[in-house]
Amino acid sequence: MKWKKADVAQYLEAKEYIDTILIPLIPYQMTGDTELEKNAFQNELTSVLANELEKELTGRIMLTPTYNYVKAADREEEVNRIHSWIEEIQQQPFPHIFLLTLDSSWKKHEQALDGTLLWLPGMKSGDLHSAEMHRFIRDQVEQVSELIRSYW
Amino acid sequence: MSEKKQQVSRRQFLNYTLTGVGGFMAAGMLAPMLRMAVDPVLQESGHGDLTNVSLAVEDITTDPQRIDWKVKQVDGWYESEVNRSAWVFKDENDEIQAFSPICKHLGCVVSWEGSDEYPDQFYCPCHDGRYYKDGTNVPGTPPLQPLDVYEQEVRDGMLFLGDAVPREGA
Structure with a gap:
């Protein structure tokens, strides 16, 4: 399910079946010409992965809007901000919360996070529409959805 | 004169x-x-356009295999490429079957023999929905309808698939 009217209407009807939240964490930064392309690509790749995961497990996962943050921001502050999201989410019965990111800096703060961090080493560049990338994404999605299923 | x-x-x-x-x-x-x-x-008959899914008929076995292809879709003002998937196999009458992998419960993706406990069935990982090989939902599991069936045609030995059509509930 996505944060869309039709999906949310379905969620309201079938609440007891949808118990998992997926939040994509995507960094954003304008400084440093050399990093721009890499960051933008990371953004695209994370969105594609999140969308594909959602498609695979639509009936049990709700994909939230992307959590964006400035890359250089203080992680502890960001952890607090994420927690305010999670607290808010838990107004509804969602026992499973997954945070999907390609940004390795979250790995260090994993313990402090109130959800399960899914950090994937992505790719720095490439063509999102190429056949190899397609296969790569399919494989990743398959493995990650298996991981998510093991938590259910 | x-x-x-x-x-x-x-x-x-x-x-x-x-x-x-x-x-x-x-x-x-x-x-x-x-x-x-x-x-x-x-007017032309109501069938959607059929797409070549790059699968030769002779490669279709009795074991369901998952195939993916893309179709162009115009939705409002977006023209986009949409990925579609199907489970394709030959049934006991040697007829080609192409099922949509979208679970009729809440829309997850089902897979053939997705669970070791239920061989010879389609399995939905989200809420343990199951379907027999002919696509009918197993009574007692969450889905209430059989899997959708794709419109299909064989041209020059290649399989062409169109839109997924729902079937009557079992």
Whole structure:
């Protein structure tokens, strides 16, 4: 399910079946010409992965809007901000919360996070529409959805 | 001599011209009406466009295999490529079956023998929905309808698939 009217209407009807939240964490930064392309690509790749995961497990996962943050921001502050999201989410019965990111800096703060961090080493560049990338994404999605299923 | 030349009088000439012009005008008005009346006959059959899914018929086995392909879709003002998938196999009557992998419960993706506990069934990982090999939902599991079936056609030994069509509930 996505944060869309039709999906949310379905969620309201079938609440007891949808118990998992997926939040994509995507960094954003304008400084440093050399990093721009890499960051933008990371953004695209994370969105594609999140969308594909959602498609695979639509009936049990709700994909939230992307959590964006400035890359250089203080992680502890960001952890607090994420927690305010999670607290808010838990107004509804969602026992499973997954945070999907390609940004390795979250790995260090994993313990402090109130959800399960899914950090994937992505790719720095490439063509999102190429056949190899397609296969790569399919494989990743398959493995990650298996991981998510093991938590259910 | 002069009488012979004037075979068409002015009155006749005007009559002919007016009838001719009037006839054209009437035809111009009637043709669209007629066309509207017989329109359903002229329309192409309601099938969506079938797409070549790059699978040769001889490669289809009795074991369901997952195939993915892309179709162009115009949705409002977005024209986009949409990924579609299907489970394709030959049933015991040697007929090709192409099922949509979308679970009829809440839309997850089902897979053939997705659970070790239930061989020979389609399995939905989200809420343990199950379907028999012919696509019918296993009673007692969450889905209430069989899997959708793709419109299909075989041209030159290749499989073409169209839209997924829902079936009656079991």
